[in-house]
Amino acid sequence: MQNNKVTLPNHYILQIIAIVQDAGCRTDTWLQHLGIIANSDEESLISMPWERFRQFLLDAARFTGQKALGLMIGERLLINTHGILGYAAMSSSTVRQVVNLLDEYLVLRTDLVTMKTEERGGFLWVSFTESRPLGDVRPAIIEAIVLAIRNILDFTTMGSCEIGEVTFPFSGDEKLAESVFRCRVIYNCDSAGFSLPLSTIDKPLKMANSVSFQEALKVCRQELTNSSKEQTWAARVQRLMLQRTHAFPSLEMTARRFHVTPRTLHRRLTDEGTSYREVVDGVRHQLAIRYLETGQMTIQEISFALGYSDLAAFRKAFKRWESVPPSSYKAP
Known part of the structure; x- marks a missing residue:
């Protein structure tokens, strides 16, 4: 039995609305028609039926004329848009710790995909699997999530994150994607994800703060416990x-x-x-x-x-x- 609702941080919804507004489109009537309330409280969570969220994304792509809507969304999802999860990542000691943190607690920000890691051929491969059939909004959702995580890694490494390549299991704008990911991007592969060289992921991060990390981790654990009770x-x-x-x-x-x-x-x-x-x-x-x-x-x-x-x-x-x-x- 599949959960027919989507729950996301309100900030993510606000970013999509802002993209439509930046394209010169009025959003009041559109949002009212969909039954979406643009709450100014960015830290809150917003839930809506899956079909409403799907239509929200399809409309945003149509209004902006952007086939690469996912990249536009992901580019706006910087580390400070992810609340306590972003703060924990910011305080992590190594890239491996950041990846392990996201692997366990990404569900606090979205249940649309699951994340897993595998060490292979000198790389840590991070892959993403949709938790439900995403259909025609699959590219937008997966591109946005992968780019958002790339942004987290880029911030925590102070711009020196060495992602080897990014892959997506659908077609897309390779040139545009490579400009935002700043690495090789390959479309029409068998999975979505990216690789990190094992030789770099255990190097100490300059912004590491073990006390802050542990405090943030406590909050993430409590949120996950509360979320699990509701699932x-x-x-x-x-x-x-x-x-x-x-x-x-x-x-x-x-x-x-x-x-x-x-x-x-x-x-x-x-x-x-x-x-x-x-x-x-x-x-x-x-x-x-x-x-x-x-x-x-x-x-x-x-x-x-x-x-x-x-x-x-x-x-x-x-x-x-x-x-x-x-x-x-x-x-x-």
């Missing part, structure tokens, strides 16, 4: 699944991660009208569509990545989801 159990399980993307943990292991018994987790999911099996099935569906759309994996590789015992089982599941076999699927 549905289905959303929490889905987030865990998306962080793994394959070799999904069993019901028993998932329950252990949440410090409850398997029976309790089963009951809570049942109370929400779903089950562990249905949540995993939904994540597999979502990932299967993404993998097919990128075109970087064969159907057999996708079947393996999603943990199916054989190709026939994956084909059967996909036909149940989309009414066509995976070989015949075409993105809408």
